[in-house]
Amino acid sequence: MSTTTMNATHSHDDHGPLKGWRRWLYSTNHKDIGTMYLIFALIMLFLGGASAMAIRAELMYPGLQLLDPDLYNNIVTNHALVMIFGAVMPAAAGLANWMIPLMIGAPDMALPRMNNLSFWILPAAALMLILSFVVPFFPGGGSQINTGWTLYPPLSLKVGMSMDFLIFTIHLLGVSSVLASINIIVTIFNMRAPGMTVWKMPMFVWAWLVTAFLLILIVPVLAGGVTMLLFDRHFGTSFFDAAGGGDPVLFQHLFWFFGHPEVYVLLLPSIGVLSQVIPAFSRKPLFGWNSMIGAMIFLASLGMVVWAHHQYTIGMSSAAVNYFMIGTILISIPVGLMKFNFIATMWRGSMTFETPMLFAISIVIMFVFGGLTGVMLAIVPADMQYHDSMFVVAHFHYVLLPGAVMALFAGVLYWLPKWTGNMYNEKLGKWFFWTSLIGFNGTFFVQHFLGLAGMPRRIVDYSIQFAEFNFISSISAFVYGLSHLIFLYLVITTIKGIGTTKAKPRSWEGAQGLEWEVESPAPFHTWEKAPKIDKEGHYVK
Amino acid sequence: MTKIDNKKTTRKLFLLAAGMFAFAFALVPIYNLVCEVTGLRGTGKTEMLFDQKADKTRLVLVEFDGIVNSNLPWEFEPSTRQLEVHPGEVASVSYYVTNIADKEVTGQAIPSVIPWFGNQYFKKMACFCFEKQTLAAKESKEMPLRFYVSKDIPKDINTLRLSYTFMNTDKKQ
Structure with missing residues (x-):
C-alpha cells in the first residue's frame, strides 16, 4: 500500500506519511484509518466465516460429529458477534472514513485523533472477544458461552468468566462505534465544502448520517444492559435475577431496544453504497432523491420503537403485541420505497454489468426475499410457529448478507480503483460474484423449508428427516465460504497491481461525485483547498 | 471557526x-x-375479597406446580395438584418445603400464571411467596396459600396453572 502514497505527485507542501509502523499506529489520516478499518473487517470476516464453516460442518449430517453441544453454541455466539461487530460494522466505518471526506470536499475527518482512537480500540476488543471464546478451553476457565449473541439471562448469569470477557468486549466495541459516529456526524455537519448543502450531499453520506445517529442512540443502551448483567453476576444486584425481584425479560427488552435498530445500522450504509453504485452503472441520477432520504429517516425512527417483535412469545398484553406487529409491518413501506427507487433508477438506463452492479442487482432481488419473510415473521400468530426455527435463520441471513455484506463488497469493488489506482480484474470479480451468489442461495434458501418443517435453531443435532436439506445447505456453505478466497486474491492483486490496468481519476464511466475528481489512487492529502461547487451541486474545475 | x-x-x-x-x-x-x-406481574400485595357471593354457575380448574431452581437445595411440592373452584370462592392449599442442606438457607418463591393473561384474575389473599422464607438445616415446613379467582375472569379461560419457582436469595455463598 505504501507505494501508492510514495508516488503522490503534488508533494510540494506535503510532508507525507510517517514511515513504518508509526504511520499506522499514530495515523490521523482518514484514508489510512479507513484502510485499517477495512483490513480489520476482512480479517474478522474470515474468522467469522471459519466459525460459520464449523457450524455447517457439524450440521452436514444428523448426530454429533465434530462439536459437543456447548462448544457448538459457543461457536454460534462467536460467529454472530464477530460478523456483526467485527466484520460488517468496521467495514462500513472503513468506507465512511475513506469516502465521506472525499465526497463532501473535506480535507480529513473533523476529529482525527479521536478517529485514531476509535479504530485502535477495535483490535483490543477483538482480542477480548477471541479470549472469551478460548478461555473455557483452559483449566479453570469456566463454562462455554452457550447463550447465543443475545446473552439472555438467566443462562448468561451462570456462564463462567468468559462471559465477563464478552461483556467488556461489548463495552469496548460500544465506545469505539460511539466515538466513530460522533466523528462522522461532526464531519458531516461542519466540514462540508462551501456550496455542498445537506440537500446536495451524496446519498452515501446521508445514509451514514442517519446510521451514526442511530448508533449514538442505541449502543449506550446495550452498554447499559450488559453493565447490569455484569452487576448481577458479581456485585449482588438483581436487575435480571428473579430471586431478588428482578426480571429476566427486562434484559430482552434492553437487548432488543439496541438489537432491532442495529439491523438498520448494518443495512443503511449499504443502502448508501447501492445509491452510489446503481446510478453509476445505469448512467442515470438516483430516482426519488428526497423520498430516499425520507425513507431512511422514517426507517430509522420507526425501527427504534418496534423492538419487541423479537419477543412475541414472552407473554405481552395483546395491545402491546398488536402495536409491535403493526409497527413492524409498517417498516416494509420505507424499505419497499427504497427498492422501487433502485428499480426506477435502473429503468431505461444504459446499464452495464460490472461486478459492483451485478452485486447491486442481486441485492435488490434477494433483499426482497428477506424482507418478505420478515413480514411473515412480523405476523404474531404465524411467528408463534416460526419462532426460534431455522426459518428465522434463513430470514435474517437473507436480510443481512445481501443487505449488508454483499453491498459492502459492491462498495469495496466500486471504490477499489480509487483507493489503489488499479482496476481490479473484472474476470475474477465475476467469478467471485457468481460463486458467492450460488453458494449463498444454496446455503440459506433450503433453510426456509427446514424451519417450516420444524427444525429448531441453535441446536447441534437434528432429526433424520432434515438430513437432505442440511446436506445441501452445508455443501453450498463451503462453496460460499471458499468463494471469499477469490475476493481475497482479487484485493491483493489489485493492491499490488498484478495483472491489472491503471485506473483513471473517474474510474467508472457513469460515476458521479467529488471522489472521482481527485487522482487515482487518491493522494495522501485531498481537498486541502475546498472544491468549488455550483448551484446544482456539481464540481467546478 | x-x-x-x-x-x-x-x-x-x-x-x-x-x-x-x-x-x-x-x-x-x-x-x-x-x-x-398492565397486570402482567402480580403486585405482591394481599388481595381482599369484599363480595362474598361466589359465582356458582361456573367452575375453574386451578393446577398447582412447584419447581426448585437448580442452585437451591430444597424440595418443594404442592399438597394438591389440582382444584376446581367457583369464581369468587376462597380456597386454600399448602405446599411442603424441605431444606435438604446442612445449613440455613433463604429462598423466595416466584409465582407465574399460565396462560399469562390469566394472571390478573388470580388473586392471592395470603401467600408464602409474599416474603422470603428461611429454613434451618434439614427443616421441613408447610406453606399456605389462600386465593380466589376473580369473578370477571373471561368465559374462555377454564384452566389456570399456578407455577412457583423457588429461588436461592443467598447471593454468592
Whole structure:
C-alpha cells in the first residue's frame, strides 16, 4: 500500500506519511484509518466465516460429529458477534472514513485523533472477544458461552468468566462505534465544502448520517444492559435475577431496544453504497432523491420503537403485541420505497454489468426475499410457529448478507480503483460474484423449508428427516465460504497491481461525485483547498 | 471557526450518548411500572375479597406446580395438584418445603400464571411467596396459600396453572 502514497505527485507542501509502523499506529489520516478499518473487517470476516464453516460442518449430517453441544453454541455466539461487530460494522466505518471526506470536499475527518482512537480500540476488543471464546478451553476457565449473541439471562448469569470477557468486549466495541459516529456526524455537519448543502450531499453520506445517529442512540443502551448483567453476576444486584425481584425479560427488552435498530445500522450504509453504485452503472441520477432520504429517516425512527417483535412469545398484553406487529409491518413501506427507487433508477438506463452492479442487482432481488419473510415473521400468530426455527435463520441471513455484506463488497469493488489506482480484474470479480451468489442461495434458501418443517435453531443435532436439506445447505456453505478466497486474491492483486490496468481519476464511466475528481489512487492529502461547487451541486474545475 | 463548531457539536453528541446510557437504567423502573399497570406481574400485595357471593354457575380448574431452581437445595411440592373452584370462592392449599442442606438457607418463591393473561384474575389473599422464607438445616415446613379467582375472569379461560419457582436469595455463598 505504501507505494501508492510514495508516488503522490503534488508533494510540494506535503510532508507525507510517517514511515513504518508509526504511520499506522499514530495515523490521523482518514484514508489510512479507513484502510485499517477495512483490513480489520476482512480479517474478522474470515474468522467469522471459519466459525460459520464449523457450524455447517457439524450440521452436514444428523448426530454429533465434530462439536459437543456447548462448544457448538459457543461457536454460534462467536460467529454472530464477530460478523456483526467485527466484520460488517468496521467495514462500513472503513468506507465512511475513506469516502465521506472525499465526497463532501473535506480535507480529513473533523476529529482525527479521536478517529485514531476509535479504530485502535477495535483490535483490543477483538482480542477480548477471541479470549472469551478460548478461555473455557483452559483449566479453570469456566463454562462455554452457550447463550447465543443475545446473552439472555438467566443462562448468561451462570456462564463462567468468559462471559465477563464478552461483556467488556461489548463495552469496548460500544465506545469505539460511539466515538466513530460522533466523528462522522461532526464531519458531516461542519466540514462540508462551501456550496455542498445537506440537500446536495451524496446519498452515501446521508445514509451514514442517519446510521451514526442511530448508533449514538442505541449502543449506550446495550452498554447499559450488559453493565447490569455484569452487576448481577458479581456485585449482588438483581436487575435480571428473579430471586431478588428482578426480571429476566427486562434484559430482552434492553437487548432488543439496541438489537432491532442495529439491523438498520448494518443495512443503511449499504443502502448508501447501492445509491452510489446503481446510478453509476445505469448512467442515470438516483430516482426519488428526497423520498430516499425520507425513507431512511422514517426507517430509522420507526425501527427504534418496534423492538419487541423479537419477543412475541414472552407473554405481552395483546395491545402491546398488536402495536409491535403493526409497527413492524409498517417498516416494509420505507424499505419497499427504497427498492422501487433502485428499480426506477435502473429503468431505461444504459446499464452495464460490472461486478459492483451485478452485486447491486442481486441485492435488490434477494433483499426482497428477506424482507418478505420478515413480514411473515412480523405476523404474531404465524411467528408463534416460526419462532426460534431455522426459518428465522434463513430470514435474517437473507436480510443481512445481501443487505449488508454483499453491498459492502459492491462498495469495496466500486471504490477499489480509487483507493489503489488499479482496476481490479473484472474476470475474477465475476467469478467471485457468481460463486458467492450460488453458494449463498444454496446455503440459506433450503433453510426456509427446514424451519417450516420444524427444525429448531441453535441446536447441534437434528432429526433424520432434515438430513437432505442440511446436506445441501452445508455443501453450498463451503462453496460460499471458499468463494471469499477469490475476493481475497482479487484485493491483493489489485493492491499490488498484478495483472491489472491503471485506473483513471473517474474510474467508472457513469460515476458521479467529488471522489472521482481527485487522482487515482487518491493522494495522501485531498481537498486541502475546498472544491468549488455550483448551484446544482456539481464540481467546478 | 470550524474548530469551535466541532467542539460544540462533539460535546452535544457526547451528552446524547451519555443520556442514552442513563436511559437504559431509567428503563428498569419504567419496565416495572408497565408490568404492574398492565397486570402482567402480580403486585405482591394481599388481595381482599369484599363480595362474598361466589359465582356458582361456573367452575375453574386451578393446577398447582412447584419447581426448585437448580442452585437451591430444597424440595418443594404442592399438597394438591389440582382444584376446581367457583369464581369468587376462597380456597386454600399448602405446599411442603424441605431444606435438604446442612445449613440455613433463604429462598423466595416466584409465582407465574399460565396462560399469562390469566394472571390478573388470580388473586392471592395470603401467600408464602409474599416474603422470603428461611429454613434451618434439614427443616421441613408447610406453606399456605389462600386465593380466589376473580369473578370477571373471561368465559374462555377454564384452566389456570399456578407455577412457583423457588429461588436461592443467598447471593454468592
